[in-house]
Amino acid sequence: MTLSVSTGQAVDLRVQSVGEVLDRVERSLQVRLLPDTVVRKRRSVGAKTDRDTWVRVERRLLDKITDQGWNGTECAARLDGIIQPEWHGCVVWRDADGLVMWRADETELLPGTPVGTAVLSEAPELPNAWWEALNTSLDALAAQDTRRIATPDTVTITQALITESIRGVFSGDFDTTVERWVPAHADLNWANMTAPTFSLFDWEDWGNAPLGLDSASLWASSLAVPALADRVRHERRSDFESRDGKLMTLFVCSKILGPYAHPEDPRLKPAQRTAEQVIKELQAS
Structure with a gap:
């Protein structure tokens, strides 16, 4: 049947x-x-x-x-x-x-297999050429022009959603207003990219989003592997150093630390530490 x-x-x-x-x-x-x-x-x-x-x-x-x-x-x-x-x-x-x-x-067909699951538990072996291709693609994407609005997890991303998500988990006197919106993949994780040859797929949710959303999302998917998370931050440092990138870091951390947090999620502690540091930086700016 x-x-x-x-x-x-x-x-x-x-x-x-x-x-x-x-x-x-x-x-x-x-x-x-x-x-x-x-x-x-x-x-x-x-x-x-x-x-x-x-x-x-x-x-x-x-x-x-x-x-x-x-x-x-x-x-x-x-x-x-x-x-x-x-x-x-x-x-x-x-x-x-x-x-x-x-x-x-x-x-x-994809030129390789997906790097892994959405959230990795061990570091993949990725050549420098792979990281260069990732950077080239993400930078090219952010430079495009579109009327589409990103829908991560099929939910339209808005200023109200960002503020609600961040304020629902973190306290502190800092502004959550996004300054720059650019095209983003909006579902960037290790299950949607191939290796050893880079290719980015599953474009269902792409559209305008706060600068740094993709970088922060990939970093969040890497937090269980500290060296990999550090590599993502290094490769995409211009995003993470921007004010919007800091807000997006809090946005993805709010999903890890929010009401649906799993007590055994290995990303909890690094997400909490990073969030505390980012809030200090936002308050000081």
Whole structure:
């Protein structure tokens, strides 16, 4: 029996049956998905195809789709100077119950495997050329122009959200107003980049965000490995030294230290130490 994933409630595609969805994608894109390559995540499923491309299928509740749509991967195809998989095409449809939409994007295959999980527990071996490619891509991205607004975790990022997140966890007399907004990937972690050849993928949530969001997000994903976190801060030091970068550091720390903090999360202590230091710097500026 095939379980329905059209319900308007939250589901986990790692455990739900998605056979009918994948059959529809194959028919629409006129491609065959290779069963032994399927990768299942909470709200997306990906697989290699018989024409050496990759298809990523995402399920999203209608109320999680903003006025700008949810064609981030398609829109990212026009960005210059960024190392990412080439986009080929897509199919989008609305489920019969009207509460859910599905989207399948076909891109070229990644040049390597993902560096790791979203949060790493041990340091990856990354050549200097990899870090250079990361810096080149992030700097090129920040120099682009877009009307899109970033939606990290499918939530539109706003000044109000930033202030609420920071104030909900940290006290102190400092201004939380962001000065500069630039295009950001908005889901930068070790699961969305490849190695040993660098490529940045999963562009669903990109758009304008406070300067330093991507750098702070990658740093937060590295905190369980102190040397790696230090390397991220070194490579992206111009972001971290900026006032907005300090605010973004507090923003990502608030997610680690907030109401959903896990008592055994190895990132708790380094996040707390860094947050305390950043607050002192903001108060002194």
